[in-house]
Amino acid sequence: MFTSVDDVAARLAETGYLASPAVATTVFLADRLGKPLLVEGPAGVGKTELAKAVAQVAGARLVRLQCYEGVDESRALYEWNHAKQLLRISAGRDETWDETRTDIFSEEFLLPRPLLTAIRGDDPKVLLIDETDKADVEVEGLLLEVLSDFQVTVPELGTVTATRRPFVVLTSNASRELSEALRRRCLFLHIGFPDEELERRIVRLKVPGLDEALARSVVRVVGALRAMDLRKLPSVAETIDWARTLIALGADTLDETVVRDSLGVLLKHQEDVLKATAKLDLDAL
Amino acid sequence: MTSPATGVTGVTDGTGVADRLTSLVAALRAHGIRIGTGETVDAAEAVAALGLTDRELLREGLAATLLHSPAQRPVFDPVFDLYFPRGVGAPEGEAAGRDDLRDRLASALAADDRALMGRLAVEAVDGYGGYGSSPGSDGWSSYQTLDRIRPQTLLARVRDEIRARGGSAGFADRLLEDEIRRRIEAFRALVVAEARRRVAERRGRDEIARRAVAPTADRVDFLYAGKAQVAELRRAVQPLARKLATRLAARRRRAARGSIDLRRTLRGSLSTGGVPMKPVLRRRRPARPELVLLCDVSGSVSGFSDFTMLLVQALHDQFSKVRVFAFVNRVDEVTGMLVHGRADPQGLGSRIQAEATLTGWHGSSDYGMALGEFAERYGDAVGPRSTVFVLGDARTNMSDPNLAAVRQIRERARRVYWLNPEPMSSWGTGDSAAPEYAALVEMHECRNARQLSELVARLLPV
Ligand SMILES: Nc1ncnc2c1ncn2[C@@H]1O[C@H](COP(=O)(O)OP(=O)(O)OP(=O)(O)O)[C@@H](O)[C@H]1O
Ligand SMILES: [Mg+2]
Numbered sequence: 001m002f003t004s005v006d007d008v009a010a011r012l013a014e015t016g017y018l019a020s021p022a023v024a025t026t027v028f029l030a031d032r033l034g035k036p037l038l039v040e041g042p043a044g045v046g047k048t049e050l051a052k053a054v055a056q057v058a059g060a061r062l063v064r065l066q067c068y069e070g071v072d073e074s075r076a077l078y079e080w081n082h083a084k085q086l087l088r089i090s091a092g093r094d095e096t097w098d099e100t101r102t103d104i105f106s107e108e109f110l111l112p113r114p115l116l117t118a119i120r121g122d123d124p125k126v127l128l129i130d131e132t133d134k135a136d137v138e139v140e141g142l143l144l145e146v147l148s149d150f151q152v153t154v155p156e157l158g159t160v161t162a163t164r165r166p167f168v169v170l171t172s173n174a175s176r177e178l179s180e181a182l183r184r185r186c187l188f189l190h191i192g193f194p195d196e197e198l199e200r201r202i203v204r205l206k207v208p209g210l211d212e213a214l215a216r217s218v219v220r221v222v223g224a225l226r227a228m229d230l231r232k233l234p235s236v237a238e239t240i241d242w243a244r245t246l247i248a249l250g251a252d253t254l255d256e257t258v259v260r261d262s263l264g265v266l267l268k269h270q271e272d273v274l275k276a277t278a279k280l281d282l283d284a285l
Numbered sequence: 286m287t288s289p290a291t292g293v294t295g296v297t298d299g300t301g302v303a304d305r306l307t308s309l310v311a312a313l314r315a316h317g318i319r320i321g322t323g324e325t326v327d328a329a330e331a332v333a334a335l336g337l338t339d340r341e342l343l344r345e346g347l348a349a350t351l352l353h354s355p356a357q358r359p360v361f362d363p364v365f366d367l368y369f370p371r372g373v374g375a376p377e378g379e380a381a382g383r384d385d386l387r388d389r390l391a392s393a394l395a396a397d398d399r400a401l402m403g404r405l406a407v408e409a410v411d412g413y414g415g416y417g418s419s420p421g422s423d424g425w426s427s428y429q430t431l432d433r434i435r436p437q438t439l440l441a442r443v444r445d446e447i448r449a450r451g452g453s454a455g456f457a458d459r460l461l462e463d464e465i466r467r468r469i470e471a472f473r474a475l476v477v478a479e480a481r482r483r484v485a486e487r488r489g490r491d492e493i494a495r496r497a498v499a500p501t502a503d504r505v506d507f508l509y510a511g512k513a514q515v516a517e518l519r520r521a522v523q524p525l526a527r528k529l530a531t532r533l534a535a536r537r538r539r540a541a542r543g544s545i546d547l548r549r550t551l552r553g554s555l556s557t558g559g560v561p562m563k564p565v566l567r568r569r570r571p572a573r574p575e576l577v578l579l580c581d582v583s584g585s586v587s588g589f590s591d592f593t594m595l596l597v598q599a600l601h602d603q604f605s606k607v608r609v610f611a612f613v614n615r616v617d618e619v620t621g622m623l624v625h626g627r628a629d630p631q632g633l634g635s636r637i638q639a640e641a642t643l644t645g646w647h648g649s650s651d652y653g654m655a656l657g658e659f660a661e662r663y664g665d666a667v668g669p670r671s672t673v674f675v676l677g678d679a680r681t682n683m684s685d686p687n688l689a690a691v692r693q694i695r696e697r698a699r700r701v702y703w704l705n706p707e708p709m710s711s712w713g714t715g716d717s718a719a720p721e722y723a724a725l726v727e728m729h730e731c732r733n734a735r736q737l738s739e740l741v742a743r744l745l746p747v
Binding site: 030033224 | 319321323324327330331334335339341342345346348349350352353354355358397455456457459460463464467524
């Protein structure tokens with residue numbers, strides 16, 4: 001898919017995703033080695049966005065499995081369309097039960113879910129398994145199975161084997177430690193907060209009205225907040241939100257009042273706001 | 286991105302790379318990172334796909350293939366630096382004067398040019414880090430380098446330089462000094478890495494990799510953990526507690542199955558003509574045990590006590606009752622504070638210090654006084670169902686160890702264990718009363734999170 005690490009970075013940038021060298025290198029290797037990519041990191045650093053960007057670059061369809069507590073096989077893999085099956089049975093054509101049964105367990109009545117969708121068909125796909133850590137441990141067993149062989153068995157239909165393996169991205173906020181076995185299947189990428197220069201480029205790209213000088217100040221303030229001992233550190237998503245807020249407020253430079261009034265966009269906990277207010281000398285007004 | 290200057294040196298052919306990679310993997314394994322053959326093969330493929338021209342890409346590629354969690358990264362980076370160094374030997378050209386070097390460092394800090402800072406770190410160690418009869422003949426020291434270059438004294442100058450060229454106006458100017466401090470910190474880290482690399486060249490990489498790289502959080506010595514490591518340890522509490530809870534539950538199930546009750550088995554056998562057909566298992570009493578923690582929270586061992594208290598708190602539903610007492614030279618109960626401490630583990634230690642009455646007229650720990658006060662005031666916290674853990678280094682500051690108090694506690698409790706964060710080899714040295722206490726209660730060396738979790742899994746009552 002890619003010719004070099006630089007090629008990855010350049011093509012992701014065309015879609016609006018600015019990759020650090022670590023991100024570009026790992027995406028390049030995941031493609032070369034044909035391994036799933038496990039992306040971990042704090043909220044809002046662009047994990048989900050990365051998968052979307054890769055799909056766009058590859059001209060691939062994005063198939064997304066959003067994990068949550070209680071997600072199960074019937075949501076992740078496939079399910080039979082019971083309502084439709086019942087209708088078919090009660091429509092009662094002139095046939096034996098065996099014939100009916102064969103019919104209602106056919107393709108027509110199958111509801112494929114993301115994992116099955118991702119391995120069927122010949123078109124290129126990116127499978128995004130988002131927030132894997134939210135799913136229960138049992139689901140990991142299922143993922144492991146699918147990601148090892150890229151095949152799924154539907155007892156009534158037989159085994160589906162991928163003719164074209166999808167590019168797989170798993171994301172996690174590390175709210176729970178994923179199993180060692182699953183980790184071993186994957187290339188591991190930790191995305192942390194970007195360095196100053198990269199973050200400045202990201203905000204300028206996402207918030208076109210922002211001039212270079214204000215972007216610089218914005219990123220510096222965010223950097224200072226991240227060095228504080230806060231409950232929740234502001235992420236790239238918050239930097240972007242803050243920049244948009246500043247534009248909306250018509251601020252073309254930062255000053256005490258503007259920062260104090262908009263700090264809530266960056267910090268989600270009142271005690272963090274208080275701490276930052278003190279450390280940034282905003283309470284001296 | 287791929288100029289020769291950024292590549293890996295000292296590796297020219299395929300076998301060289303393979304050897305490096307194998308040694309790198311061995312060194313990482315020696316640090317407790319589990320790496321299978323599959324990962325090693327992936328890593329070799331990564332090297333083939335990336336080439337050797339850009340060292341930073343190679344670093345990321347190897348990290349992606351060999352590591353499985355961010356906690357392993359701080360171990361990986363310095364080991365990588367040893368096996369895939371930026372350069373070998375010394376830089377070319379005349380050694381620069383100290384002032385000249387400081388001038389250039391000031392500009393690099395002002396521009397936040399990390400690449401230049403890296404090159405200056407190399408130059409600094411080369412010019413000022415060598416010691417012995419001729420520079421470098423005996424070794425290389427980052428400490429000596431930093432002592433001569435004194436990067437921290439450049440703060441004001443860098444700040445003024447940035448301001449002079451209008452690089453920091455308006456609101457964000459108030460952030461400037463802290464920003465520069467962080468850059469200086471980064472430069473110090475580069476100097477440390479470079480000195481380590483040179484020592485490795487002299488002494489053999491494998492030995493350095495084994496000895497000089499900071500261990501993963503669970504192997505960090507409690508007594509020497511830095512601030513970042515303590516924070517990392519705290520994050521490890523919850524996962525560790527979950528693992529331990531599972532193991533305790535398993536032990537409890539096994540214990541509940543119990544041993545054969547001979548009398549009841551025989552009684553039951555009367556109906557089968559005295560042939561014991563059905564063994565009757567003795568049921569264990571279902572009541573959960575009680576736990577009492579007595580923790581030295583004086584400065585010298587506070588990291589250890591904090592961690593253990595948080596761990597026990599996280600395990601509290603495994604017990605019918607948990608009570609925690611803290612002391613320096615006086616004892617106070619802190620059970621309540623610990624419950625609230627869950628929300629804010631960072632603040633726990635300082636709140637205990639602030640709110641509990643732990644010190645009398647002096648601030649250093651006094652085991653004799655504290656143990657005596659505990660036996661006297663809180664004696665009834667300890668009963669036949671309770672297991673007591675004493676946490677501390679048993680350093681009495683030369684005062685009376687009060688062995689009678691320990692005997693008294695031992696008599697009332699079901700079991701008493703003492704966990705000592707000092708290496709066993711220093712028990713009894715100086716003012717340590719460890720041997721005296723160890724003669725009365727079972728004492729274990731407990732130097733890091735790994736040892737602690739093993740001990741907890743083994744010793745905690747079920
Ligand atoms: N490197 C980047 N290039 C472009 N945009 C980025 C980059 N990093 C983050 N963003 C932007 O930041 C925002 C948050 O990204 P995203 O939703 O992907 O985060 P996430 O890591 O998936 O967070 P969560 O864990 O909350 O799901 C998006 O608007 C995205 O466009
Ligand atoms: Mg996301």
